[in-house]
Amino acid sequence: MKIIVEEEYGFKYWLWEIEGTKQYVCDHFNEVTRDEHYYSGLSNGGVANQFLGKWKELTWEEYRDISEGDDWDMYAHAHTKDDSNIRPRTDGAGEGRVLEGEEAEEVRQKLLDCLRSGNISFATPEEQGPDDYIDFGLLEQFAKENEHDEKNNT
Numbered sequence: 001m002k003i004i005v006e007e008e009y010g011f012k013y014w015l016w017e018i019e020g021t022k023q024y025v026c027d028h029f030n031e032v033t034r035d036e037h038y039y040s041g042l043s044n045g046g047v048a049n050q051f052l053g054k055w056k057e058l059t060w061e062e063y064r065d066i067s068e069g070d071d072w073d074m075y076a077h078a079h080t081k082d083d084s085n086i087r088p089r090t091d092g093a094g095e096g097r098v099l100e101g102e103e104a105e106e107v108r109q110k111l112l113d114c115l116r117s118g119n120i121s122f123a124t125p126e127e128q129g130p131d132d133y134i135d136f137g138l139l140e141q142f143a144k145e146n147e148h149d150e151k152n153n154t
Contacts, residue, residue, distance in 0.1 A: 001017065001019065001022070001073050002015060002017055002071060002072045002073050002074075003017075003018070003072065003073065003074040003075065003076050003086070004066055004067055004074075004075055004076070005047070005075075005076045005077070005078055006063070006075075006076075006077050007040050007047050007077075007078050007079065008041070008078070008079045009077075010060075012047070012057060013058040013060060013062070013063035014047065014048065014055055014057055014058060015055070015056045015058055015062075015066065015072075016051065016055050016076070017053055017054045017056075018051070018052055018053030018054070019053070022074065026074075026086055028051065029076060032050055033084035033085075034081060035081060036081060037081070038080060038084065039079075039080055040078040040079050040084070047078045072089060073088070073089055074087065074088050074089055075089065
């Protein structure tokens with residue numbers, strides 16, 4: 001199983017390889033990250049030393065290239081107990097696509113506007129199910145539709 005891992009919101013990127021089913025990998029990840037004092041940082045030995053399997057640190061470019069390809073099975077974010085999560089790869093719109101530059105800033109601003117207005121919310125890790133994820137393709141579409149509506153209303 002190949003899991004692409006983003007540690008602490010872009011602090012580091014990893015390719016994690018581990019034998020087992022998706023359920024086994026999710027259970028292992030959740031067992032480690034649900035500890036009350038979980039932290040991915042070096043003070044706890046670093047994320048690669050906290051889990052079973054083989055870990056390889058990636059550059060941003062390597063991470064981007066892998067995430068845009070088909071040679072991975074799951075995605076994980078590792079940071080603290082409250083925000084670490086893992087999910088299976090799905091065939092949702094926008095999968096593996098990385099927004100950059102002006103396009104990324106536009107989508108980010110729209111998301112922030114939605115959050116500020118209360119039109120969107122996120123589940124806590126305890127509330128998340130195995131299929132909870134942000135579909136950035138749909139988020140981008142939402143942002144573009146709202147931008148069009150805002151122009152027509154002014």
